[in-house]
Each structure stands twice: as structure tokens, then as C-alpha cells.
Amino acid sequence: MRFINRRRFLRVPVSKQAFVASFPFSRQLSKGSGNNEDEYAGMWGPPKFVPAVVTELAGPGLRIESRLEAKVADRILVMLKLDEENGRGSAEAGQNSKITASKIIEDIGEVRQVRPIKNGFSIAVELTGLNDSDVSELIRATNAASLKAGNKGQNVPDVENTVESVVETMTA
Numbered sequence: 001m002r003f004i005n006r007r008r009f010l011r012v013p014v015s016k017q018a019f020v021a022s023f024p025f026s027r028q029l030s031k032g033s034g035n036n037e038d039e040y041a042g043m044w045g046p047p048k049f050v051p052a053v054v055t056e057l058a059g060p061g062l063r064i065e066s067r068l069e070a071k072v073a074d075r076i077l078v079m080l081k082l083d084e085e086n087g088r089g090s091a092e093a094g095q096n097s098k099i100t101a102s103k104i105i106e107d108i109g110e111v112r113q114v115r116p117i118k119n120g121f122s123i124a125v126e127l128t129g130l131n132d133s134d135v136s137e138l139i140r141a142t143n144a145a146s147l148k149a150g151n152k153g154q155n156v157p158d159v160e161n162t163v164e165s166v167v168e169t170m171t172a
Contacts, residue, residue: 009059012145016054019079020068020123021047023108047077054080057142060127060135062109067120070111078125080105082141105138 029044056063062078070076082103109125116122130138 009061009139010142010146011056011058011061012142012149014054014057014145014149016057017081018052018054018064018066019049020052020064020066021049021077022068022070023047023075023077025075049077049079055122057138057145059139059142060130061112062125062127064123064125065117065120066123068123069121070114070123072111072114074111076109076111076123076125078105078107078109078127107134 027044050066050068052064052066052068054062055065062080064078068076082105083101107127108129109127111123112126113124114121127138
């Protein structure tokens with residue numbers, strides 16, 4: 001018997017801040033006995049984002065730890081901050097210097113797996129609204145994170161309490 005890894009993308013442990021929100025196609029609004037439109041005010045509005053931490057990057061696939069309750073096949077909105085290193089440094093700083101730029105990635109994702117963890121849920125998400133160049137960009141980010149982890153001796157960040165620390169940082 002031979003086991004074959006059928007994954008298309010490299011999986012890399014990371015620790016990146018993110019925000020996630022439930023994004024269902026539709027929700028049922030129930031109206032009370034009155035005819036007042038204000039009764040709907042608390043039932044609809046923009047998505048409510050909660051802090052999260054991306055703990056694994058795999059091209060268009062993400063492992064997210066958050067307090068957001070989700071089920072398999074749910075749609076969620078994901079906002080993720082990626083840092084990109086560019087090899088173009090100034091002549092004064094030397095040829096090997098790198099410039100780090102941040103980029104915000106936003107997309108709709110479909111929940112593929114949910115596991116309860118100590119401080120919330122570990123959610124596997126596949127980003128679904130990506131075109132080919134977006135997927136290529138995420139693959140580059142995954143490869144860069146892999147090289148960075150490899151340069152540190154495969155040092156995997158401690159993500160057990162990461163969600164809690166990010167929430168404390170954001171509320172402080």
C-alpha cells in the first residue's frame with residue numbers, strides 16, 4: 001500500500017492577524033406582531049467581524065483560529081494582512097537589504113472543516129473568489145513563509161494562545 005499526498009499546495013505554519021465574519025447567502029428576518037420597520041434594525045446590517053489568527057497558509061487554503069462559530073459549507077468573509085518582502089533595497093543599505101510592504105487580502109471563503117479548540121474554533125477555509133493571479137500571489141506568500149520558517153530552523157509559532165493574545169492587543 002502506498003500513501004500519496006493529494007494536496008496541491010504547500011502548507012506552512014504562520015501567525016498572521018486577520019478578521020473573519022459570517023457571510024450567509026440569506027437569513028430569515030422574522031417580524032414581530034407590529035408593523036414597525038424599526039423592528040428589523042437589530043436583525044440586519046453589515047457583517048460583524050471578529051479577530052482571528054491565520055495559523056496555516058496553503059495557497060488559497062487557510063487554517064484560521066477564531067471565536068467565530070461556523071459550520072462546514074458556511075461562507076465567511078476573510079480579511080488578512082500579508083507582509084511581502086521585496087529585494088529592491090536602497091544602494092546605501094546594501095544590495096541584500098529587503099523592503100517589507102504590507103498588503104490586505106479580502107475574499108469570501110467556504111468553510112471546509114471546523115474543530116473546537118481551547119479558545120474558540122480552528123476553521124479550515126478555502127478562498128473561493130480568487131482569479132489565477134490572486135492564487136499565484138497567495139502561492140508566493142506561502143513560499144516566502146516557508147523560506148522564512150526554513151531559515152529559522154522550521155520554528156513553528158506557538159498558536160495555542162494566539163487568538164487570545166491578538167484579541168487582548170486589539171482591545172487594549
